[in-house]
Amino acid sequence: MRVDKVQNKEDKTRVRQGSKNANQKFLTSESPEIDPFVNRIICGDAQDVLTRMPDRSIDLIITSPPYNFGHTYAQDPHDDTHEWNEYFDKLLLVWKECERVLKPGGRMAVNVQPLFSDYVPTHHIISQQLARLGLLWKAEFLWEKNNYNAKFTAWGSWKSPSMPYIKYTWEFIEVFDKETHKKTGRREDMDITGEEFKEWVLGKWTFASEIRMKDYEHPAMFPEELPRRLMKLFSYKNDIVLDPFNGAGTTSLVAWKQGRRFVGIDISEQYCNMALKRLAGADVVTESSAGYPTPLILTLNDLSTET
Numbered sequence: 001m002r003v004d005k006v007q008n009k010e011d012k013t014r015v016r017q018g019s020k021n022a023n024q025k026f027l028t029s030e031s032p033e034i035d036p037f038v039n040r041i042i043c044g045d046a047q048d049v050l051t052r053m054p055d056r057s058i059d060l061i062i063t064s065p066p067y068n069f070g071h072t073y074a075q076d077p078h079d080d081t082h083e084w085n086e087y088f089d090k091l092l093l094v095w096k097e098c099e100r101v102l103k104p105g106g107r108m109a110v111n112v113q114p115l116f117s118d119y120v121p122t123h124h125i126i127s128q129q130l131a132r133l134g135l136l137w138k139a140e141f142l143w144e145k146n147n148y149n150a151k152f153t154a155w156g157s158w159k160s161p162s163m164p165y166i167k168y169t170w171e172f173i174e175v176f177d178k179e180t181h182k183k184t185g186r187r188e189d190m191d192i193t194g195e196e197f198k199e200w201v202l203g204k205w206t207f208a209s210e211i212r213m214k215d216y217e218h219p220a221m222f223p224e225e226l227p228r229r230l231m232k233l234f235s236y237k238n239d240i241v242l243d244p245f246n247g248a249g250t251t252s253l254v255a256w257k258q259g260r261r262f263v264g265i266d267i268s269e270q271y272c273n274m275a276l277k278r279l280a281g282a283d284v285v286t287e288s289s290a291g292y293p294t295p296l297i298l299t300l301n302d303l304s305t306e307t
Contacts, residue, residue, distance in 0.1 A: 050097035185236035249275020
C-alpha cells in the first residue's frame with residue numbers, strides 16, 4: 001500500500017492559504033465601451049491611455065516594459081535611464097491600470113530581463129508589485145535564448161571568489177491571473193494542439209531571440225514565438241489581448257495572426273506607424289465587422305472624440 005509522504009494534504013493546503021483553490025468560473029459580458037479600442041494601435045503614454053479604458057474588458061495582457069538598461073528607443077527623451085525607484089513607481093501606475101482593465105479569469109504575462117550588472121532583481125520586484133495588487137501568481141517561464149555570446153564577456157573577479165559576475169542566457173516570463181486561475185471560453189475557440197500543450201506547459205521554453213530588430217529600429221524586441229505561445233496557452237480565439245508597451249507591434253501582430261483582437265499602446269509615433277505597417281503586411285484573411293474592425297492608429301485626441 002502506497003503511503004503519502006505528506007499526511008492530511010488538503011488540511012495543510014488550507015493552513016498555508018495559497019491560491020490553489022481559486023478556481024471559480026466568472027462569466028463577464030463584454031462592455032460596448034471597449035469597442036473604440038479594439039484592433040487599435042494607440043499612440044500615447046500607457047497610463048494615460050489605460051485610464052480611458054473600461055473596467056474588466058481585457059482577456060490577456062502580454063508585455064515587456066522598457067528595461068531601464070539605457071537603450072535608445074525612438075522618441076524617448078530619457079534614453080531608457082531612470083533611477084530605479086522612479087522606474088518602479090512609474091511601472092506600478094501602469095500595473096494598477098492593467099489590473100483594473102483585466103477581466104476576472106484574465107491573465108497577465110510580463111517578459112523581464114533584469115539588469116544583472118546593477119544587481120536589481122527586476123523580475124522579483126515586478127512580481128511583488130503585481131501580487132500586492134491582488135493578482136494571483138500563476139507561473140514563471142524561463143525563456144532560454146541560447147545567447148552563448150554572453151558567456152564570453154567579463155566574468156568579474158577572474159578565478160576568484162572575491163566578486164564573480166554571473167552570466168545568464170535566459171529571460172523570465174512572469175504570469176499572473178485575476179481573481180481565479182480558471183478562464184472561461186468556448187471549446188470551439190481553443191486552438192492549441194496536443195503537442196503544443198505538452199511542450200509548452202514545461203516551465204522552460206527554448207527559442208531564438210528576435211533577429212530583425214534593426215529593421216524595426218527597436219533595441220529590445222521579443223520574437224513572435226513568445227506571444228504566440230502565451231496566447232494559445234492562456235487565451236481563446238477572439239479574446240482581446242493588450243500590450244501597454246507595444247513597441248514595434250509584435251504582440252498586436254501575433255494577436256491578429258492568431259485570431260485574437262488586440263489593443264496596442266506605445267508612446268512613440270514611429271513605433272506605432274511600424275506596428276500598423278506590420279499588420280498591413282501580414283498574410284491574414286479576415287472580414288471586417290463591428291466586433292472585429294480593420295486595424296487603425298488612434299491618438300489620445302481621437303479617443304476623446306470616440307469615447
